[in-house]
Amino acid sequence: xxxxxxxxxxxxxxxxxxxxxxHDHGHPATVENNFLGLPNIKLAMWAFLGSECMFFxxxxxxxxxxxxxxxxxxxxxxxxSIGITSISTFLLLMSSLTMALAVDAMKLGxxxxxxxxxxxxxxxxxxxxxxxxxxxxxxxxxxxxxxxSLFSSTFYVMTGFHGGHVTIxxxxxxxxxxxxxxxxxxxxxxxxxxxxxxxxxxxxxxVWIVIFTFVYLLEFIQ
Amino acid sequence: MSQGHxxxxxxxxxxxxxxxxxxxIRLGVILTIVTAIELxxxxxxxxxxxxxxxxxxxxxxxxxxxxxxxxAVVAEFMHLRGDRRVxxxxxxxxxxxxxxxxxxxxxxxxxxxxxFGEGYASTAIDVRSGYVAPTKGxxxxxxxxxxxxxxxFNEAKGKNFEAGKKIFGEKCVSCHGKAGEGVANLGFNLTxxxxxxxxxxKDLYLTVAKGQNGGKMPAWSASMKGEEMRQVVYYIKSLxxxxxxxxxxxxxxxxxD
Numbered sequence: 001x002x003x004x005x006x007x008x009x010x011x012x013x014x015x016x017x018x019x020x021x022x023h024d025h026g027h028p029a030t031v032e033n034n035f036l037g038l039p040n041i042k043l044a045m046w047a048f049l050g051s052e053c054m055f056f057x058x059x060x061x062x063x064x065x066x067x068x069x070x071x072x073x074x075x076x077x078x079x080x081s082i083g084i085t086s087i088s089t090f091l092l093l094m095s096s097l098t099m100a101l102a103v104d105a106m107k108l109g110x111x112x113x114x115x116x117x118x119x120x121x122x123x124x125x126x127x128x129x130x131x132x133x134x135x136x137x138x139x140x141x142x143x144x145x146x147x148x149s150l151f152s153s154t155f156y157v158m159t160g161f162h163g164g165h166v167t168i169x170x171x172x173x174x175x176x177x178x179x180x181x182x183x184x185x186x187x188x189x190x191x192x193x194x195x196x197x198x199x200x201x202x203x204x205x206x207v208w209i210v211i212f213t214f215v216y217l218l219e220f221i222q
Numbered sequence: 223m224s225q226g227h228x229x230x231x232x233x234x235x236x237x238x239x240x241x242x243x244x245x246x247i248r249l250g251v252i253l254t255i256v257t258a259i260e261l262x263x264x265x266x267x268x269x270x271x272x273x274x275x276x277x278x279x280x281x282x283x284x285x286x287x288x289x290x291x292x293x294a295v296v297a298e299f300m301h302l303r304g305d306r307r308v309x310x311x312x313x314x315x316x317x318x319x320x321x322x323x324x325x326x327x328x329x330x331x332x333x334x335x336x337x338f339g340e341g342y343a344s345t346a347i348d349v350r351s352g353y354v355a356p357t358k359g360x361x362x363x364x365x366x367x368x369x370x371x372x373x374x375f376n377e378a379k380g381k382n383f384e385a386g387k388k389i390f391g392e393k394c395v396s397c398h399g400k401a402g403e404g405v406a407n408l409g410f411n412l413t414x415x416x417x418x419x420x421x422x423x424k425d426l427y428l429t430v431a432k433g434q435n436g437g438k439m440p441a442w443s444a445s446m447k448g449e450e451m452r453q454v455v456y457y458i459k460s461l462x463x464x465x466x467x468x469x470x471x472x473x474x475x476x477x478x479d
Contacts, residue, residue, distance in 0.1 A: 053313070097253075142424065198299075213287070217263060
């Protein structure tokens with residue numbers, strides 16, 4: 001495997017004209033840069049995350065717009081289990097840390113370490129999704145279906161879309177770790193590839209930070 | 223959380239690419255502590271002597287902690303702090319728009335579309351069944367919009383309640399009495415403030431669905447649909463505190479609310 005990686009390095013370096021000049025944030029010049037001199041893929045990810053703010057903003061806003069207006073129970077206080085949700089919340093938060101460490105390791109060129117951190121991140125994310133599946137099935141057992149009430153519809157759509165994002169992230173990170181392991185990615189591009197995956201992952205985490213506080217925790221203050 | 227950059231400047235070799243590992247781990251520890259403080263909340267509720275004094279500050283504190291965590295992850299983990307302006311612009315402008323726009327739309331709708339506003343979320347049935355606290359201010363003013371909707375809204379609530387009452391009359395009265403007052407050696411009183419197996423929707427629903435007291439209370443999930451169990455629980459909740467005549471003595475814990 002190391003021979004392959006070395007080969008990939010050579011190929012990448014031979015095309016690398018402006019590598020020396022760029023040490024701003026460790027973006028090698030072989031990544032397709034745009035007219036701003038920035039990697040297109042990173043710019044696109046930030047633009048996408050901006051649109052995601054509006055997307056999740058509308059879902060969370062809708063949840064609160066209909067909060068307390070359900071015709072039939074069970075209501076949030078009846079079904080939420082803070083103990084279980086806090087465990088999954090903590091796991092997702094820690095996955096942000098391991099993701100940041102993966103990006104850091106990749107920038108230093110430590111592929112094995114980056115791969116391992118990516119796998120740990122994906123595993124934590126998968127566990128979060130597992131908790132959500134358990135939570136949803138528990139709620140359905142309590143008689144809370146998708147169309148039971150305003151609460152159930154807005155809650156499932158909001159948290160379901162978030163869970164979908166986590167699932168996509170888990171697949172993405174696993175594939176990335178696999179490709180790094182096989183040495184199939186352009187070594188010069190790897191730091192940006194991992195960084196962009198990290199941006200997506202951190203965003204999914206901050207959406208949950210908001211949902212957990214505003215939907216779950218504040219429910220218990222009233 | 224701003225110590226990150228200063229720290230790596232001193233503790234790491236300066237180079238083309240430098241590690242933020244130490245700063246990341248520090249931030250991870252801080253985020254863990256903040257999360258632990260947030261999670262202490264539900265458990266503190268069981269200790270009124272601690273809970274009551276801090277109760278008014280918890281909600282704003284939770285919001286502040288959430289925003290701080292959000293900001294820390296964006297600034298440090300996502301490295302937006304000190305990154306290019308164009309990234310900051312692309313992310314921050316829609317974020318601010320979302321933060322301003324959605325609450326504004328929500329507030330506006332409450333004003334212009336009265337059925338979802340205060341006064342109409344709670345009907346008499348809601349209040350009786352313990353689902354919604356009575357609204358402050360003048361209750362049930364004349365609707366500002368969509369009279370038909372208000373009627374449909376209240377009718378749906380009424381149907382739920384009536385369906386639960388009917389099911390109670392068919393399945394529950396033989397052991398719990400016609401008014402829910404209970405029958406000696408058969409079923410507990412449902413009209414006092416004592417609930418041996420809990421009085422939240424969740425507790426009541428699980429008691430109905432899974433049975434209790436060694437099968438004396440049967441598991442109704444075998445013969446009732448989830449929808450029906452939900453409706454009957456909706457009705458049972460309305461009985462609490464009605465103290466029907468000839469009620470059986472209190473069994474279990476006194477429930478305050």
